[in-house]
Amino acid sequence: MPVMVHQLLLPELREAIDTDDMKMVASFCEILHPSIIAEMLHELDEPDAYRRVFHHIDSVNGARLFEYLEPDRQDVLVSLLPVEDLAKLIEHMSSDERVDLVKRMDEDREAAIMPLVARAEREDILRLAKYDESTAGSIMTTDYAALPASLKADEALRRLRREAPDRETIYYVYIIDADRHLIGFCELKDLILAPPYKSLAEIMREDVLSIPVDMDVEEAAQYLAQYDVIAIPVVDADKKLVGIITHDDVIDVVIEAATEDAHLMGAVQPMSAGYFTTPFWETIRNRVPALVVLFGAELLASFVLQQNEAFLLTFPLLLFLVPVIMATGGNSGSQAATLVTRAVALGELEFKDWIRVGLRELGQGAVLGMAIGCLALAAVLLLGPHDEVLRFALVLTLALVAVTTCGSLFGSLLPLFFMRMGIDPAYSSGPFVASMVDVVGLGIYLSIAAYVLL
Amino acid sequence: MPVMVHQLLLPELREAIDTDDMKMVASFCEILHPSIIAEMLHELDEPDAYRRVFHHIDSVNGARLFEYLEPDRQDVLVSLLPVEDLAKLIEHMSSDERVDLVKRMDEDREAAIMPLVARAEREDILRLAKYDESTAGSIMTTDYAALPASLKADEALRRLRREAPDRETIYYVYIIDADRHLIGFCELKDLILAPPYKSLAEIMREDVLSIPVDMDVEEAAQYLAQYDVIAIPVVDADKKLVGIITHDDVIDVVIEAATEDAHLMGAVQPMSAGYFTTPFWETIRNRVPALVVLFGAELLASFVLQQNEAFLLTFPLLLFLVPVIMATGGNSGSQAATLVTRAVALGELEFKDWIRVGLRELGQGAVLGMAIGCLALAAVLLLGPHDEVLRFALVLTLALVAVTTCGSLFGSLLPLFFMRMGIDPAYSSGPFVASMVDVVGLGIYLSIAAYVLL
Numbered sequence: 001m002p003v004m005v006h007q008l009l010l011p012e013l014r015e016a017i018d019t020d021d022m023k024m025v026a027s028f029c030e031i032l033h034p035s036i037i038a039e040m041l042h043e044l045d046e047p048d049a050y051r052r053v054f055h056h057i058d059s060v061n062g063a064r065l066f067e068y069l070e071p072d073r074q075d076v077l078v079s080l081l082p083v084e085d086l087a088k089l090i091e092h093m094s095s096d097e098r099v100d101l102v103k104r105m106d107e108d109r110e111a112a113i114m115p116l117v118a119r120a121e122r123e124d125i126l127r128l129a130k131y132d133e134s135t136a137g138s139i140m141t142t143d144y145a146a147l148p149a150s151l152k153a154d155e156a157l158r159r160l161r162r163e164a165p166d167r168e169t170i171y172y173v174y175i176i177d178a179d180r181h182l183i184g185f186c187e188l189k190d191l192i193l194a195p196p197y198k199s200l201a202e203i204m205r206e207d208v209l210s211i212p213v214d215m216d217v218e219e220a221a222q223y224l225a226q227y228d229v230i231a232i233p234v235v236d237a238d239k240k241l242v243g244i245i246t247h248d249d250v251i252d253v254v255i256e257a258a259t260e261d262a263h264l265m266g267a268v269q270p271m272s273a274g275y276f277t278t279p280f281w282e283t284i285r286n287r288v289p290a291l292v293v294l295f296g297a298e299l300l301a302s303f304v305l306q307q308n309e310a311f312l313l314t315f316p317l318l319l320f321l322v323p324v325i326m327a328t329g330g331n332s333g334s335q336a337a338t339l340v341t342r343a344v345a346l347g348e349l350e351f352k353d354w355i356r357v358g359l360r361e362l363g364q365g366a367v368l369g370m371a372i373g374c375l376a377l378a379a380v381l382l383l384g385p386h387d388e389v390l391r392f393a394l395v396l397t398l399a400l401v402a403v404t405t406c407g408s409l410f411g412s413l414l415p416l417f418f419m420r421m422g423i424d425p426a427y428s429s430g431p432f433v434a435s436m437v438d439v440v441g442l443g444i445y446l447s448i449a450a451y452v453l454l
Numbered sequence: 455m456p457v458m459v460h461q462l463l464l465p466e467l468r469e470a471i472d473t474d475d476m477k478m479v480a481s482f483c484e485i486l487h488p489s490i491i492a493e494m495l496h497e498l499d500e501p502d503a504y505r506r507v508f509h510h511i512d513s514v515n516g517a518r519l520f521e522y523l524e525p526d527r528q529d530v531l532v533s534l535l536p537v538e539d540l541a542k543l544i545e546h547m548s549s550d551e552r553v554d555l556v557k558r559m560d561e562d563r564e565a566a567i568m569p570l571v572a573r574a575e576r577e578d579i580l581r582l583a584k585y586d587e588s589t590a591g592s593i594m595t596t597d598y599a600a601l602p603a604s605l606k607a608d609e610a611l612r613r614l615r616r617e618a619p620d621r622e623t624i625y626y627v628y629i630i631d632a633d634r635h636l637i638g639f640c641e642l643k644d645l646i647l648a649p650p651y652k653s654l655a656e657i658m659r660e661d662v663l664s665i666p667v668d669m670d671v672e673e674a675a676q677y678l679a680q681y682d683v684i685a686i687p688v689v690d691a692d693k694k695l696v697g698i699i700t701h702d703d704v705i706d707v708v709i710e711a712a713t714e715d716a717h718l719m720g721a722v723q724p725m726s727a728g729y730f731t732t733p734f735w736e737t738i739r740n741r742v743p744a745l746v747v748l749f750g751a752e753l754l755a756s757f758v759l760q761q762n763e764a765f766l767l768t769f770p771l772l773l774f775l776v777p778v779i780m781a782t783g784g785n786s787g788s789q790a791a792t793l794v795t796r797a798v799a800l801g802e803l804e805f806k807d808w809i810r811v812g813l814r815e816l817g818q819g820a821v822l823g824m825a826i827g828c829l830a831l832a833a834v835l836l837l838g839p840h841d842e843v844l845r846f847a848l849v850l851t852l853a854l855v856a857v858t859t860c861g862s863l864f865g866s867l868l869p870l871f872f873m874r875m876g877i878d879p880a881y882s883s884g885p886f887v888a889s890m891v892d893v894v895g896l897g898i899y900l901s902i903a904a905y906v907l908l
Contacts, residue, residue, distance in 0.1 A: 035680055225702070326777060371745075
């Protein structure tokens with residue numbers, strides 16, 4: 001297992017670096033997968049080790065290794081390495097990775113490095129840098145194989161062989177006309193299986209899937225996942241081929257989106273860095289806003305209670321049951337919000353489904369409320385002995401049915417309305433829904449209590 | 455865009471099916487991607503349409519289409535189609551998909567169909583069915599290309615051409631010895647680039663990554679994502695090659711795992727079917743347990759309040775502030791639990807990190823508590839005018855610092871201890887942590903209040 005290999009070889013890599021045995025370092029980089037070298041360097045954790053490795057490694061292997069480093073390590077190296085080495089590295093990186101790198105550089109550094117990058121690569125970077133972070137364009141690569149339809153199969157294979165090292169995938173070949181319009185595609189295996197004299201026009205499949213360059217990046221990921229393809233071509237408004245999105249970038253998008261949603265649903269501003277790599281104060285900044293807003297919402301609940309002081313002090317049991325009422329409504333709301341938010345993230349639900357969703361959750365909430373309400377009957381008896389036990393039981397049961405239903409309805413609809421307003425539905429989940437249901441539920445509870453008890 | 459194509463052609467497909475124009479239906483299946491046909495059939499939403507399409511389609515196209523149907527549709531078809539057609543379909547399905555299908559069949563149906571499946575495929579199904587749902591073995595396929603090292607490059611290419619239609623990927627070729635031990639691999643492009651007379655032993659790379667067949671399926675997915683490969687070979691305890699896992703299955707695993715975690719973190723038992731396709735009562739069953747447990751926890755909070763009745767009724771403001779104390783502790787706990795649970799899911803944190811995590815969250819909680827505590831000072835003044843305002847402010851501020859710190863600490867450590875005990879850390883998130891912190895926080899609050907006020 002590679003995990004073991006990497007632990008066994010770590011001391012040897014350290015020694016090779018310490019003794020400046022660069023032939024040994026180079027042979028490590030030849031033999032091991034770049035992601036393993038990256039992990040080993042990460043464990044050595046010395047900026048100088050990085051600098052020395054990159055100073056001696058050839059630029060093709062260097063570029064592969066560089067792509068596997070964490071973005072913050074990449075940024076440190078950008079400030080440490082000589083500009084000439086960096087320019088060479090950038091030329092050999094895959095087109096999607098290097099754009100992200102250049103976008104993160106400060107202006108001075110970018111101005112120093114970019115003129116040294118070969119013209120074709122420089123223009124490619126500038127072209128890709130235009131696309132917004134949230135679009136398919138931002139994760140696409142321009143390292144794809146595109147060929148004209150008139151080419152014969154054997155000539156196409158020869159071209160692919162020549163271009164192979166520079167392409168992220170040659171397993172899919174895209175067929176374009178003279179104006180770069182995407183007109184078809186074939187798989188490498190189709191080419192191998194075809195008679196050598198046949199033209200690509202005869203071999204290619206015309207039902208080529210493509211996505212527009214401005215498609216939302218998460219939607220693009222769903223698309224590729226749905227069709228089980230290794231890569232999907234990206235076209236501009238004129239249907240001209242401008243890039244491809246590959247399966248590895250899609251996995252990254254899916255994982256990042258899930259993390260973002262999980263954070264939002266836990267009332268934390270999304271953080272893309274790791275748990276320990278996110279600075280302490282940045283985590284604080286990402287947690288404070290939600291806590292403050294929710295604190296405000298709960299103050300409102302306290303205020304409602306205080307306004308009903310006279311009534312509540314006449315029936316103290318009502319006050320003691322406040323946690324039960326609030327939490328049950330909130331939990332029911334969290335559940336509904338979670339189910340709907342996840343369904344929206346998976347592309348299952350749209351805003352137009354809101355009536356169906358609302359009706360379903362009305363039913364869910366009512367059934368769940370009645371189940372909890374039955375339990376509550378028993379619970380009041382446990383909390384007693386107390387006068388008027390039956391009337392309290394009635395208040396509690398009615399209130400539980402009401403807040404559970406209200407929580408479920410509210411929790412399910414809020415994400416849909418957020419989506420409609422262009423806000424990420426995940427914002428509406430968990431603690432937010434719970435706090436809002438707390439206040440509304442409290443109002444319902446007190447109204448029912450007043451009606452039954454007074 | 456395919457979405458439009460599919461909407462445009464829907465009436466035509468419906469007509470072809472209604473008029474039994476099976477040549478037209480077959481040509482639809484030839485031209486369009488099976489996932490699009492699957493979506494169109496889904497919108498037609500008539501079991502009979504499925505049955506008629508599958509009765510007339512050839513088994514290769516049928517198997518591809520079948521794989522794109524939702525599992526519940528597949529199960530309906532299993533009960534509708536003649537056993538002979540099903541056996542043919544199963545023979546042509548990819549090996550990982552058909553195992554899942556057979557596993558879901560009831561015993562009678564399986565006993566009726568399996569004897570009609572060709573022997574090689576039947577044995578393959580039985581072999582794969584042995585692997586546990588949670589292991590790499592359960593998502594691997596046996597449709598890979600494996601060749602002996604002694605083969606020359608040109609002969610290898612000829613073999614691949616012959617076998618291509620039956621393989622999930624021929625882009626990676628695995629090299630095995632006489633006992634099926636995995637000894638190397640090469641990419642299809644290496645084969646094409648190599649001189650025809652070279653043996654695979656000379657061309658292959660020996661640093662082949664592999665994962666054990668009993669590796670956890672989510673870990674396997676992370677592995678493939680980390681190395682950016684299209685497929686990864688799976689070996690048994692003797693290092694013999696038993697299958698491969700492909701990129702499309704990994705995306706599915708990642709998405710499913712994210713859904714499962716999201717549900718658990720929202721206090722819902724995970725559901726793999728869609729929002730509307732999950733039956734109403736199944737959703738109820740998945741929501742009731744958490745609601746009941748949390749209801750019980752909150753009853754405990756009510757009980758604690760009732761036990762302190764005399765004290766609380768002397769200072770009613772204490773009672774009115776209960777929602778603020780409980781919610782703030784709970785929210786801080788939800789945040790910490792979310793951050794840690796997600797980091798665990800991404801493989802960033804392990805149990806051994808618990809001290810570092812605990813110290814960090816102690817700091818986070820204290821800082822957050824002090825921030826909210828400052829706000830609370832202002833808040834008490836707003837809730838007043840009241841005697842002893844300053845002493846109440848002291849109680850509230852101290853209690854907020856304490857419950858926020860306690861929530862953060864508790865919320866961060868619980869997922870790690872759950873993981874240690876072999877329970878999915880996601881169980882410990884959100885509402886569960888919140889409810890537990892509610893009760894503990896209430897105790898802290900009342901102790902502080904008693905100390906300051908009495």
